[in-house]
Amino acid sequence: MNTTTMQRVTESAPPHDIELLPGVTDAAQAAGARLLTLFSPHARPHDRAEMLDAIRRNEQASLVGLREALETLRPGIGWVEEEQETAPLPPGEWWVVDAVEGNVNHVHGMSDWGVSVTLMRDGMPALAVFHQPMGNFTWTAVRGAGADINGRRLKVSDKTMLDAAIVVTGQAEAGQQEANRRIANSVEHMLQHALLVRTTVPSTFPMLLIAAGQNDVFWQVETVLSGIAAGILLVEEAGGTVTCIDGSPWYPGKRDVLVAAPALHSAAVDALRTTH
Structure with a gap:
């Protein structure tokens, strides 16, 4: 993780999130690297069945190592399953993961795909990492400490109209x-x-x-x-x-x-x- 980002996060984030962010970043980047080996800009599935097979392949390649890495970092944290993704979350800490966000783009040879990991705490996101292998962009945020892309601070638009x-x-x-x-x-x-x-x-x-x-x-x-x-x-x-x-x-x-x-x-x- 970028040193400047780490210094900035250290100033205001909870200690346990400070310690967690580098490991989560590494896990997301490793999953992205696995997906990158499966990516081709020339990919063009011929039909729905071929597309779904490629989507399942990508999901498995990313998720197996990613879930193991996150559970090693923080044993005992809940893992949000598909049926919980549209429901209120119980109290406590939960991993919310999309192992291949934009999977349909990946299997069609497009660049907008990545690995998304969020730690939810008592119903609100507390830490987030999104790694985009195409372009090697890593977006990170810790509640109370700002958001960054590759160590550069992010700021929303100041438009008024x-x-x-x-x-x-x-x-x-x-x-x-x-x-x-x-x-x-x-x-x-x-x-x-x-x-x-x-x-x-x-x-x-x-x-x-x-x-x-x-x-x-x-x-x-x-x-x-x-x-x-x-x-x-x-x-x-x-x-x-x-x-x-x-x-x-x-x-x-x-x-x-x-x-x-x-x-x-x-x-x-x-x-x-x-x-x-």
Whole structure:
């Protein structure tokens, strides 16, 4: 881990998180290295079956070593399973992991994929690492100590008007008709207010760009915790605002999320008000 980052984190983070961050970073980077050996920019699955086989291969290659490394670092911490990703978390500490965030991009030869690890503590993200092997970018955040990319401090946009904003949303899981209606409705409304409206998958990448000040607003309906936990902490520690789409507090089990540069949050809530 970058020495400057370590010095900065040491100043204000809880001691146990200070000690944990380098090991979590190493584990995420090691998983990313395994995935990189399986990556080809020329990959083009021929059909759904071939795509799903490649997705499962990637998941296994990343997860086996990653889970072992994290459980060695902190024995006894809970591990969020699939059925818990849309429900409130019990008290205590939990690992929330997406072993291949953006897996569908990986198997199609695209670059937006990575390894996401978040430590949740009593319902809030406390530590997050996202490693993006393509470009060798590692995004880290510890609650109370700021957010960084490769040791450089992150800061959200200081824009104040939605008509100058780049706003982003994502697709829900295929087949969710009500979620798709809400997404389509929200995009239509945002097209009347924002400078640019984009849709993308997975959720983590636009959230990273909000933490870096390159995007301004992101919202998502029918969220999965592993896809947003790291991004939530990175945005918050970079100075951004995180709520549900209606402006109410976000916590695990909520089915939507809105993250924004602070001065744009109220305008985003207003623009999305009829899409709840």
